[in-house]
Structures are given as structure tokens and as C-alpha cells.
Amino acid sequence: MESRPALIFIGLVWARAKADFGSRYAGSALGTLWNALQPILTIAVFSAVFETILRVRLPKGDLPFGYTLYLCAGYFPWLAFSESMTLGAGAFLRNAQFIRKMPVPAYLFVADVVLTSFIFLAVNFAIFLLLSIFAGNPVSLTWALIPIIFLVLWVYTYCLGLIVGLVNTYFRDVGLAVPIILQLWMWMTPIVYPIEAVPESFQKLLMINPLTPVLAMLRDATLNGRMPARHDLTLTALWTIVLIALATLAWRRLGRDVRDLL
Template structure:
């Protein structure tokens, strides 16, 4: 991101914070449970997956004789996947959803992906806080290794914003992009080691799954919360490179097509 874009984001920080607050409030306005739905929806998904894979299928982690271990493993992957998919999905439609705003107001367009990321982070922070409470109660809260968590989240956001912004720009000109990505996201989930550890896969399939840029990141989260291990930063280098390339491509396309984008909305 260029210096001028950073200055624009900082200058319009009030607009960004206000947009995040309004979006959070409007999402649950008129609802009896209000913001509790932020917790109930992912909690329901986690309970379903935990019951199916941990109880019905008797799934266990190789070499770990602990009934709660799989729940921690599963939650670590599901919560962080939820952050990634929400950021990308928001960025995918951010220009279309804010068409009237883009046509009527003059502000740095780069603020929109920042708003999308911040809104997703607010939801994630609530759910992650409950997860940490569970880890604390069960005596599983990681020690010093927890300091690596913000760096993992920053890397994940860099990848999600770069990919989401690129897809969001393409979606303005080619509306099928949103539909195609919705299908691709479902396949992507199952080709990411979230509900299963990589170690149980056959060698050929394991190599294929490891090509997934999110595989190393999800493993880093799982090892952090399940075993209290520091991430292997060398394994995350490919994701960092891919994230940088995606961000540069998105910014280049944004500069080239920002004028035409408003006409297409």
C-alpha cells in the first residue's frame, strides 16, 4: 500500500470506525438476541462438527489420548477459517454493496477493504474471547507461544484482504466471480486440514493438500492452541509471498480500473 493510501486511510479513520460501528449495530437491530447471534451461529457449527467427528465417528488425534484435544484442534481451525472466509466474502461484494456510497461521496476507495476487515475482526474477537475462556477453564491456555497469535492473524488478514480485494474488483466487471468463488470456498474448506490432521492422509493426497496456502497457517494455529508450540515461520514464508503478490496485483488493478468501476456499479 502506497504512502498516499495510508494517509488517506488515516485521514478517514473516523469514517472507518463509524462504518464498522453502524454495520455491527444494524446487523442485529430488531433482533431479540441482538449481538448474541455473533456467538450462537459459529457455536452451533462447532458443536455440530464436534459431535459428528469426535463422538459419532470417534475421531481422535494420532498419539493424543484426550477427549478434549480434538475439540481444541477443531475450534482452532474453524474459528480462524471463519475469519478468513468472512473477510474474503465481505471484500468480494464490498464495491457492489456500497455502490450508492461510491457514487455520492468522495473518499478513498481503499477504506472499504479496511472496513470489511475491521468488521470481521470485531466478530472474531468476540468468538475468540469465548474460546480463550474455554482454554483457561480447562487449563489449556497456551503460555508464551500465545504472543505469536497476533502475527498469525496479521498474515491471515494480509492474504484475505489481498485475495478479497482482487476478487471484489473482478466481481464488479464480471458478476459470475462471486458465484464461482462461493462454490470454490466450499471445496477449499475440505482441502484445508481443519477437521482432520494432515498426518492421517495418504502421502500423495497430503502433498496435494500442502499446496493449499492456508494449510501451513491452519496447522500453525492448531499447534499453538493444542500443544503450545511456536509456529514454524519458514513454513509460512510461501503464504507471505503469495499474500504480497495478491496485494500488489489488487492495488495495480485498483489503480487501473478505479475510474471505470463507478460506471459499472
Template sequence: MGDLLSAVWRYRHFITSSVRNDLKARFARSRLGAAWMILQPLAQVAIYSVVLSRVMGAKLPGITNEYAYSIYLMSGMLAWSLFLEVVTRSLTLFVDNGNLMKKIFFPRATLPFVAVGSALVSNMLLFVATLAIFAIVGHPPTLALLWLPLLTAVLVAFSLGLGLVLGVVNVFVRDVGQVMTVVFQLWFWITPIVYMPNILPGGFARVIAANPMYYVVKAYQDVLLNGRTPDLVPLAWMAVGSLVLLGMGFVMFRRAAPEMVDVL
């Protein structure tokens, strides 16, 4: 792991320039450019708000703001959008960069950090837009917002670890990418983002409790919606599990890298 971090530090300028080029390439011929990174998740929030706000609005105890459900949605979507982008980009990272891995010598371990950097820029822009909307609807931030960097770090570690494991397997079994598209759709709906967990029947509580994203999303909602310190015990377990998963992902990547180049 020390060699990995050392290589990443030596190639930090390569990583930052790659993130910059990646963002430029994604919106090269788009008139709105980077604004799409904000507009797409906000449009999804707006749709759910219009459809479900009257049904769910009364289910938020202790919140008097008339836009409480929209705030709840945006808090959860901020976490989910970062998770989904990191995992999906990592899932196809090695397949998409196959030619680069075969033709140019560089520490291949820098590729995941390029994906994470690009996702973090997108998420930061969405975060700024979220705070602006909160201010407009009369929901100013509190000091609990200081927990957000820690929550983001835990979420990135979990997302990148999962993405690396799936990305390595996807090089050898391309069906993984297709299967995960369906899995992510199901995963979204078993994570309390659009609905509150207290409206579910008792049996579903076990499914929710087994979902690691539940604890991160709930922590985001505690910080952004309720302005309070998140529950640290499950968050600590989540952090430990995320580091283990991240280490597993990099070990798999390092051991499989020579074979991956041949397959690609």
C-alpha cells in the same frame, strides 16, 4: 502505497465509525445481537464435534485432553472464519457500496479497511469465547499465544489481497460471486480443519501442501492446541506471498476504480 496509507490514516475516524455502524446494522433487530458472531461458528464446531469426535479423537497424538478434537476444531475454525469473512465481504464490497462510491467523495481505498475492521471485531469476540471454552475444558493458554497477532496479520493480508482481486473482477463479471461460493465450500474441505492430514492417503498430501490456508490453519493449531511455536519457514513464505497478493489487489482496485464507478 504511501499515498494509500496516508489516506487511510487521515480517514481513520471515518473507518472506525463505519465499522461501528456496520456492526450495528448487521444486528439491528436481533435480540441476541453480536452474540450471533460467536454462536454461529461455535454451533458448527459443536455439530462436527458430536458427529466426528469418536472417530477423530484417537487421531491426535500427544494430546491427553478428552476434548482434544473439539479444541483442534475450534483452533482451525478461528482461522477459517476470519479468512472467510474477510474474503466474502471483500468479494461484494464494491457492488454493495456502489451508490456510496458514485455519490460521495472519499478515498474509496478505505472501504476494504472497514470490511477488515468489522471482521476483526467478530473474530476477536470468537477468540475470547474460544479461550473461555478452553479454560472450561481444562486447556489453559500458553505463551505460544503471543504468536497469534502475527498469524492474524498474515491471514488478514492474504484474505484481503484475495478478496480485493475477486471483488474487482466481480464488479465486471458477477458470476464470480456465485462460483466462489462453491469454491469456498471445496476449499474448506481440502483444509485440515475437520480432519487431521495424517489420516489422508499419500496422494492427497500434494493437494494439501498446495493449499495456502493449510499453513495458516496449522499455525493456529500449533499455537492454540499444542502450545508451541508455529513452523516459521512456510509462514514466512506465506507472509511474502500475502503481501504480493495484497499489493496486486490494491493496484487492480486503483486502476479499475473509474471504470467500476461507471459499471456500478
């Protein structure tokens, strides 16, 4: 009997995510293509600066659009993560009337915004894979790992989004600080540069970043056609356990008072 409410809640999250996905660009001529336009323009600027002007040589540099492929594999997941964190910070406040009136767990509203962002990620990543094939990168069996890696990233994002959303309910300045933190976080993540390009002592600091091993696994699977490295798997597993534990603790300590604070 306990599984039925869980299935109902999952169905509710999926329905809300699909509705948000469909309504975000409803009525526009280009529809969901607008979602891809912004990151594509950003990637074009980065590619022009780093590959054409600065002549940076990155992994897969032997392929056409080598830097662009490397950047897409990291920037599209980052975009989903950062959007989820920004929206997740205010998820409880935006849905205050529903949380107060509906007998559903408040954390589902964070799951909703994260899932919506990851639907857009799937669309953008499909474009990246097509570009990869067009550039001469062969389809590999390791591409089958993409959904698993996305699931891990979703867990990361949901746990962090839940924590930030809960804290923001108590301290509203947190939501305003999130975009600033994300700007710094992006440059502390090997997205526009390879981790090998920084000093070795700084590489160790970057490896503390929970996103670093996830993006490395994603690039290995899509661009290099190889299984994730053991140290990336180990770090990812450790971070998954830590983030789930922190999110569970935060919900138990702060979640019970969310309705009263909205």
C-alpha cells in the same frame, strides 16, 4: 501532509466496521451472541460426528474436548475468511452510491467488511481460548502471537477480497460463484481434519493452499504452546508477498474504472 488522509481513511474504515458490528444484531435479545451461536452449533455437529461417532483422534486428543479445540482453532478463522470473501465480492456493488459520490478510495469498502468479520473473529476466538483453558490447556506465551497471525490472515483476506470484488464488478457471475468455491476450499483446508490424516502426496497439494500454514501457526501458538514451524513461516511470507502484489496489480488495472461501472 500525506499521512493525514491515510489516518482519516483508517478512521472511516474503523467507524464503519464498529457501526456494522453494533447494528448487525441490534434489537435482538441475545445481541452479538447470535454471531457465536451458528459456529458453535456447527462445531458441535462436527465434534459429534468426527469425535464421538467416527472416534477420530486429532492433536490434543489427550485433553477434554480435544477435537473441539482443534476444530475451533481452524473453523473460527475460516468463518471470518469465508464471510469476508462473500461480502467482499459484492462490496463495490452494495456501496455503489457512496463510491460514486464520496471522494474516498473504493477499496476502503472491502477493508470495512473484512474488518467487521475480524471483530467477530476476535469475539469467537476469545470464547475458544476460554474453552481451551477450561479443558486444561495452559496459557502460553505463544498466545501473544495470535494478533500477529490474525493480521497476516487479515492481509490475506483483504487482498483476495479486493481482487474478487474488482473482478465481480466487471463479471457479475463471479459473486455467485464465490460461495460454491468457498465450500470446496473449506474441504481443501485442514480445518476438520489434520493434514497428517491425508496421504503424503495429497499433503503437498494442501500446502499450496495459503490458509494451511496460517492455521498451522495458529494451532501451534494456541494448542501446542510452541513457535510456528520454519516451513509455515516461509510459506506464509511467500503468500503474503504474492497476494499483496496481485491485489496491487488488480487495483491498478481494474480499480480506476470501478466508479464508471457502478
